[in-house]
Amino acid sequence: MQEHEHGTGTEMTGKKFFTVTILNLVITAVEIIGGVLSGSLALLSDAFHNLGDSLAIVLGYIAFKISLRGQNVKQTYGYKRAQILAAFINAIFLVGLSIFLIIEAIERFWHPSPLNADLMLIVAVVGLIANVASALLLKGGSEHNLNQRATFLHILSDALSSVGVIVAGVLIALFNWVWLDPLVTLLVMAYILKEVWPVVKQTVKILMQATPDLDFCAIQADIDVIPGVMGSHHYHAWQVDEEAVMFSLHVNLQDMLLSDAEVIYDEINRLLMEKYDIKHVTIQAEVHRGEQEGMIDEEEQI
Known part of the structure; x- marks a missing residue:
């Protein structure tokens, strides 16, 4: 329909x-x-x-x-x-x-x-x-x-x-x-x-792929309290057109099975879709890698 x-x-x-x-x-x-x-x-x-x-x-x-x-x-x-x-x-x-x-x-x-x-x-x-x-x-x-x-x-x-x-x-x-x-x-x-x-x-x-009107601090606060998430970093957001917002991030998870990680993936996707109207999310899972890195990767900045 x-x-x-x-x-x-x-x-x-x-x-x-x-x-x-x-x-x-x-x-x-x-x-x-x-x-x-x-x-x-x-x-x-x-x-x-x-x-x-x-x-x-x-x-x-x-x-x-x-x-x-x-x-x-x-x-x-x-x-x-x-x-x-x-x-x-x-x-x-x-x-x-x-x-x-x-x-x-x-x-x-x-x-x-x-x-x-x-x-x-x-x-x-x-x-x-x-x-x-x-x-x-x-x-x-x-x-x-x-x-x-x-x-x-x-x-x-x-x-x-x-x-x-x-x-x-x-x-x-x-x-x-x-x-x-x-x-x-x-x-x-x-x-x-x-x-x-x-x-x-x-x-x-x-x-120019500038960041859409998103509150990264609020998003990080919401993601980091999801059970199993130890932290998140390397945030990127851009738009294909005036409606479709793309979002990618790295999340530090507890050492777990991939099937258990998928449950957390689904929770993050649901949060970003329902609260922030982000329709396409790419998540990279890590355990300890990047724990000390910030929300924005400073080395990637020009």
């Missing part, structure tokens, strides 16, 4: 990525045509923004499909980290694009471009409708999947850009306040940078 539900969710996520990709390509085509016909540099810039987002969505979808592959002798942990790589690339691209648009917006304060406000509004409304539909499709899974969240943030940035273009277009049409165009761009990009920065930090943390 659980496998069926997982498969259904996977199929739905694939359909979402495909639908969002098509919608974003349509937006891009509409904005390029609208930008050329209206002579609006703002619309053309947003069109290239959308084109970049389309490529990012395609990358995210490919990574999603790759992540579904099973484990094998070449990838013993499977391909889940493909989505982390895609999320990192998408987030970095969005940071770079935001910086570029901020520079362009500052430039436009000094050299404003004439705009066809009517056509600008029509194209922006079409873009907003498509972007809102795409954002709603991805919103649910974005809270638990970094790849989908990075893609969602791309779409969100487009939607906010469309809102900004609409507001600026109305005011430009009424009062000829052309300075609103770069001002709205600055505000939107500042918000996007704020939202995307946590994605960058978390993906870098996972790719």
Whole structure:
């Protein structure tokens, strides 16, 4: 039953990525045509923004499909980290694009471009409708999947850009306040940078195999009181993706049969799974070896 539900969710996520990709390509085509016909540099810039987002969505979808592959002798942990790589690339691209648009917006304060406000509004409304539909499709899974969240943030940035273009277009049409165009761009990009920065930090943390948010001292205290455990050391923890935490440790046990040690193994695994949500544990049993060594192997530190 659980496998069926997982498969259904996977199929739905694939359909979402495909639908969002098509919608974003349509937006891009509409904005390029609208930008050329209206002579609006703002619309053309947003069109290239959308084109970049389309490529990012395609990358995210490919990574999603790759992540579904099973484990094998070449990838013993499977391909889940493909989505982390895609999320990192998408987030970095969005940071770079935001910086570029901020520079362009500052430039436009000094050299404003004439705009066809009517056509600008029509194209922006079409873009907003498509972007809102795409954002709603991805919103649910974005809270638990970094790849989908990075893609969602791309779409969100487009939607906010469309809102900004609409507001600026109305005011430009009424009062000829052309300075609103770069001002709205600055505000939107500042918000996007704020939202995307946590994605960058978390993906870098996972790719660098940094320690997840675990209390090693508490874990050691819980393990060392298990009957038969004389001590524990050489702790290592890392993540394959944003959900799967890997953990390895050495435990000093009383001299006993291997079948008796397996009972302690099961107790340690159950403790780490139920209390700390650690799903994969590797344990090396020792009697006296390493008794004087610490929780972290100092010799392995760089």
